[in-house]
Structures are given as structure tokens and as C-alpha cells.
Amino acid sequence: xxxxxxxxxxxxxxxxxxxxxxxxxxxxxxxxxxxxxxxxxxxxxxxxxxxxxxxxxxxxxxxxxxxxxxxxxxxxxxxxxxxxxxxxxxxxxxxxxxxxxxxxxxxxxxxxxxxxxxxxxxxxxxxxxxxxxxxxxxxxxxxxxxxxxxxxxxxxxxxxxxxxxxxxxxxxxxxxxxxxxxxxxxxxxxxxxxxxxxxxxxxxxxxxxxxxxxxxxxxxxxxxxxxxxxxxxxxxxxxxxxxxxxxxxxxxxxxxxxxxxxxxxxxxxxxxxxxxxxxxxxxx
Numbered sequence: 001x002x003x004x005x006x007x008x009x010x011x012x013x014x015x016x017x018x019x020x021x022x023x024x025x026x027x028x029x030x031x032x033x034x035x036x037x038x039x040x041x042x043x044x045x046x047x048x049x050x051x052x053x054x055x056x057x058x059x060x061x062x063x064x065x066x067x068x069x070x071x072x073x074x075x076x077x078x079x080x081x082x083x084x085x086x087x088x089x090x091x092x093x094x095x096x097x098x099x100x101x102x103x104x105x106x107x108x109x110x111x112x113x114x115x116x117x118x119x120x121x122x123x124x125x126x127x128x129x130x131x132x133x134x135x136x137x138x139x140x141x142x143x144x145x146x147x148x149x150x151x152x153x154x155x156x157x158x159x160x161x162x163x164x165x166x167x168x169x170x171x172x173x174x175x176x177x178x179x180x181x182x183x184x185x186x187x188x189x190x191x192x193x194x195x196x197x198x199x200x201x202x203x204x205x206x207x208x209x210x211x212x213x214x215x216x217x218x219x220x221x222x223x224x225x226x227x228x229x230x231x232x233x234x235x236x237x238x239x240x241x242x243x244x245x246x247x248x249x250x251x252x253x254x255x256x257x258x259x260x261x262x263x264x265x266x267x268x269x270x271x272x273x274x275x276x277x278x279x280x281x282x283x284x
Contacts, residue, residue, distance in 0.1 A: 001251065001283045004035030004259040005272065006072050006197070006233050009056065014049040017265060021051075024268045025060045028067055031276050035068035035100060036060065037191075037233075037259060040075065043111040054087045061095035070100025072191055072233060072259065073173035077106060077124055078116045081131035082153055085138040089162045097163035102191065103132065103182070104173045125178045126150070132170070132186045139167040171229060175202050175210045184217035189229030189257070195246065196235035197261040207232065208253030215254075230254050235261030236271055236279075244282045251283070258283075 005028045011017050025036045040053045057069045069091065076084070084101075092099035105124050112118040119127070130148045137144045138158040146153040162168050171189035172182060183190050190211070193201045202210065211230050218225050232255050237243045247258060260275055262268040 001255075002034040002257050003275070003280060004037055004068070004231070004257065005033050005262060006037040006039070006259045007262045007265060007268065009038045009053045010041055010044050010047050010050045011265065012047055012049060014051065020265045020268070021056075022060065022063060024262065024265055024272070025067070025069075026063055027269050027272055029064040031272055033067060033260075033272070034257075035070060035259070036064070037070050037072035037100070037102065040071040040073065040078075040102070041108065041111060042078075042115050044108060054091060057099075058091050058094055061091060061098065064095075066098070068098045068100050069095055070171070071102035073102030073104035073171070075106030075112070076103050076128045076131050078112065081134045081151055082138060082156060082158075084131075085135040086158055088135075088168055089139060089158060089160075092162040092164055092168050093160060099162070099164070099168040101135075101168055101170045102173060103128070103170050103187065105176075105179060105182075121178070125182065128182060129185070132182070136167060136186070169229070171231065175206065180210060180213050181217065184214050184221060184223070188227070189231055190214055191229070191231040191233060191257075191259060194232040194234035194250065194261075196237065196263070197233045202232070204249035204253045207250055207255065211254035229257050231257035231259050233259040233261050235263050236275065240274075240278045244279055247279070247283070 028036050038053045042050050053071050088099050088101050105128050109118050127150045130150050134146050134151055139162055144153050144156045169188035171191045172187040173191055175192045195201055215225055232250055262271055
């Protein structure tokens with residue numbers, strides 16, 4: 001099983017904590033974590049001090065050597081999809097093929113009203129589907145003309161292409177039926193929220209049920225299951241034994257990639273070290 005790290009791009013007293021955020025990514029790289037993921041929000045109910053995540057990840061690309069860099073997850077319709085395709089492609093080049101696009105439908109209405117536009121859930125999901133179709137075309141085709149219900153592109157050229165082929169991986173969050181369908185159609189991985197990373201999260205039983213739905217749909221679509229990432233973002237708990245048992249429940253439900261949530265970056269490096277030393281060996 002592989003292990004990643006997730007940290008919020010919203011931090012109170014953010015300016016004072018910039019160095020701690022960078023140190024966390026560098027240390028995760030040094031300790032052998034597979035990915036460093038950040039949330040993607042400009043505004044949140046509990047705070048509006050945020051870093052633009054793709055700018056931050058590009059900065060981290062120059063500070064790290066091998067760790068994957070991505071979001072968990074990007075509300076796809078918050079930005080124009082052609083622009084997002086170019087941003088992620090540029091990060092993939094700058095990082096030597098380490099970019100991951102986390103994908104979600106979005107949920108915080110004031111953020112969308114401030115920076116984009118807000119529509120009902122069904123319409124946002126429809127826009128995500130159309131946006132990802134356009135993004136994949138831009139990543140893989142020489143010249144793109146696209147006429148959709150929500151997005152249009154005429155003779156769009158995205159060069160240079162991403163280094164990863166056929167394109168950077170797309171990992172979906174969420175576990176609604178619509179999110180699971182989008183995951184199976186467009187995704188290379190699934191990374192829902194687990195215990196302590198948010199008040200509402202997917203339980204092991206729910207995880208197993210939803211993972212099987214994804215697998216079944218992948219088979220129907222003729223997509224390979226072998227390399228699909230079944231992840232979950234789980235924050236640590238004080239008891240190592242209890243934490244190991246909890247992770248085992250998710251592994252038994254189909255998880256093959258744990259994303260360690262770091263809720264307090266002031267103690268983040270210690271959390272990373274402790275996990276590597278005391279938890280990860282149980283899953284070697």
C-alpha cells in the first residue's frame with residue numbers, strides 16, 4: 001500500500017505558517033510518501049486565508065524531488081476548464097511528471113458566487129463531465145474544437161503536452177451516485193474523506209460498497225481496474241493500535257492508498273515521522 005499526505009490550503013495566520021507548509025512537503029518527500037495533496041478552496045465557512053493551490057504546488061515542485069503533487073480535490077467548475085488544463089499541464093512539466101488533478105463537483109456556494117457561478121448539483125455535475133471531456137482532449141489532441149452545452153473551444157492548442165501519458169491522473173473525491181459515475185468514467189483514482197478529516201466522512205462499510213460500485217462500473221465501461229487508486233483521506237488518532245485497526249478496516253473494504261490528513265501543520269512533521277515509524281510498517 002502506498003501513502004500520501006493531505007493538508008488544507010486554508011490556514012489561520014497563513015503568512016506566518018508558509019514556511020511550515022513548505023517544510024511539511026519537503027519532509028514528506030524525504031520520508032518517502034508517494035504524494036503531497038492540498039485542498040483547493042479560496043473561501044471556506046471557517047476561514048478565508050488561502051493559498052492558490054496550483055501556484056503553491058508549482059512552488060513545491062522546485063523544492064521537492066520525487067513526490068507527486070496534486071489537489072484533494074479541485075472543484076472542477078470553479079475555473080474555466082481550458083485554463084485548468086493548461087495549469088495542470090504546466091505543473092506536470094515543471095515537476096517532471098508528478099502532477100495529480102483531484103476532481104470534485106464543489107459544495108461551498110459562497111465561494112462559487114464570489115469566484116465563479118453557482119448552479120444546482122445536477123447542473124454542476126453535468127458541467128464537470130463536460131469540462132473533463134474538454135480537459136482530456138486538450139491534454140491529448142493536437143488541436144481541439146469543442147462545442148458543448150456549457151463550454152466551447154475553437155482551434156484550441158495546448159502545447160507542450162503533459163509529460164505523463166496519456167495524461168496526468170485524475171482522482172475523484174465524493175461518494176454520491178453522480179460522483180461515483182464520474183469517477184468510473186473519467187477517474188484514475190478515488191479519494192473520499194475518511195475519519196477526522198471532516199465531520200462527514202465515508203465509513204468502512206460505506207467505502208466497501210462504493211468501491212464495488214466503482215469497480216462494477218469500470219468493468220461495464222471496459223476500463224482496467226488493476227491500476228485504479230482506491231484511496232481515503234484519514235487523519236491520525238492518538239492510539240497507534242486503534243489507528244492501525246481502523247486502517248485495516250478500510251484496507252479490507254478495498255482501500256489500497258492511504259492519504260494521511262495533517263490537521264495541525266505546527267505538529268505536521270512529527271505526525272509524518274510517527275506514521276512512517278509506527279504505522280506504515282504494519283502495511284509493508
